[in-house]
Amino acid sequence: MTSSSPDSAGRPAIRTIGRIQPCGWLLVLDAEASSVLQASANLPELTGLPMSQVLRARPAELLGRRLAIRLKQEIKGRSRLPAPLAITRRVGEGSMKVQVNAHRRGDRVIVEIEPLGPMGQRRLMALVNEWLRRIGEAESRDRLLDTLVEGVAQLTGHDRVLVCRFDADWHGKVVAEHRHGPVASLLGQHFPASDFPAQARSLIEQNPVRSVPDVQARPVEVLAYQENSGAMRDDLAACVLRAPSPEQVSYQEHLGVGAMLSIPIQSQQELWGLLIGHAMAPVPLAPAIREAARALVQMAAQRLFLLRARQEARYLQRVQDSRDLLTRARRRLPSPESLVQRHGAEWLALFRAQGVTLVHHGQLVSFGQVPSLEALDTLVSRLEAQHTHEGPWYTANAEMQAMTQGLALDGICGVLAIPLRLNTQRRDWLLLFRPEQVETLYWAVPGAAAGDRSGSAPAQPLPGRHSAWREEVSGRSIAWERIERLAAMDLGEDLALAASVHEIERLNARLHQEQQALADANRRLEQLAHFDSLTGVWNRYRIEQAIDVELAAAERYGRSFALLLFDADHFKRINDRFGHEMGDRVLRELARRVGQSLRGCDHLGRWGGEEFVVLATETDREAAVGLGERLRRLIAEVAVEGLPLSITASIGVALWQPGDSRKTLVKRADQAMYRAKTLGRDRVCLEDGGADASPVT
């Protein structure tokens, strides 16, 4: 900002508050657009008034009454004019058609006046429509961009129109170009990120079209009286006419460019790239042509994002197909480990990767080429500790990331890590690895590239080319694209689900086994608790329970039942003569035969030693004695292999009497049995008072 002191005549000082290009005129008005605050120093040419007067004039004196009123009305309550106003101005002897545009900046209204070009509106419209049609029909990205650069070149007359695509680091690569005349090609070359500083990128939002019709032209100062000069430094940031900075001028000179145009290719979410027009000599660019070029770029951007969406949809379909396979596989419940082995090759193709690792329950399963186990372990612990959110972690430049630095990655430069949340305590991971991809870059501007990128060899000038330097970029893999990251997240979700299903199935199987074991144990326990281990018939505890149940039923319903207690005769002799094992065999055989001969409603139990109890339900005295006699005969017929003797038993019979307890009933049966013993054995005795069945044949 420069200023001059009041002159000798005492007139107030005039300050310079900015600069514009000489291809137009600029006025800064107050918020109501009713008084002039600042004006470009070339306004005397257009108005015929001296500068001192311009700075004191009312807008109507400079723009004409009708235009000034329209301007005032149309900018009221708006941030910019809905459409430019066109007027014809008398300039000197002749007249000139100019376009007036205005926008608000803080509490000021900035008015830009530009001469309209010679091309008729109708011819221009026809041309634009033709190119819009061609752009709308392009079926591939390359075809689309080629059409765009050709169309813009035809409209603007620039010698070289190119499309520069930004990468994730804001380096730009020239991906399409149209040239006219002997101008050097920049196709395939790179512009370093330093050519597109963040500040310049943010200016794109304020004023998307940047046109410098004459790079070398001396800028025109925007002046103000001291009292009106309190302008913000960036007052002119959104002006089309804003003069390029000295650095921009020298940059363009370096490229040998006399005129330039730049229009962003963007969606609401992203700045995809830039369309750049270069002319070796100055080229005036009428506002209508500038706008037409912008319309072409906007149409191309729309088409570009549509084509990309289609391509992404195709890619997602492939991923979906793979996920379907996984879902089908899930029904067969394979382990996550076997899924990796089965689908690994397919995932590597889908994600352009060379290796994949699934970290599941602390176990690592890999397919393809992956880092060493030690490196993987370290990577997973670092991810666990440092990557706290649910989204993916990724890098194309592993050496430069703290997460992957210092790991023996064996030539792997790209890592995409997807956290799989299976339980709340610990995460599993799906890891994809990409190899290094050495790339040769041609930098459009020497010097600027060196040091910008890590791991790259120093940039070398290319022999025979002035504007390109060659650089070998190493230590990087191809970048993980957004759509690939999203697809990997989907795959991760499926894997987590498959792992959960498998895990649940495994736990269920274990639970089933445990239940089975528990049931077996219970069965064994019951066997132990209720059955005699030698003979397999009920033990004393169980038969006592049964007697109690029968006593209760008899007490309640008056149902008569009998208890038969029998004891093998002279059993000791068998043991003594033929051994204890023979004694055991005899007891088993005896129990088996007696048990088999009983009715389903009667019960046999071992009372202890060689003594057994038969509980005969619904049995009266006669039937009980009959049963005793039947058993006596049956026992006498029992033959045991290797035993040359016959076996006999003494049987005591007692019948339930009202008021009986287990003890009294058993006691009577025991006494009866004792009597049978004393009467000579091998006989049935009824309790006291009953007639004994006679034995011996």
Ligand SMILES: Nc1nc2c(ncn2[C@@H]2O[C@H](COP(=O)(O)OP(=O)(O)OP(=O)(O)O)[C@@H](O)[C@H]2O)c(=O)[nH]1
């Ligand atoms: N082998 C075998 N012997 C048993 C078992 N339980 C008891 N004994 C034996 O059975 C015999 C019973 O002998 P005693 O009570 O003298 O009666 P006994 O020899 O049958 O004579 P009486 O009952 O008077 O006819 C003892 O020798 C016990 O050791 C068993 O489970 N297996």
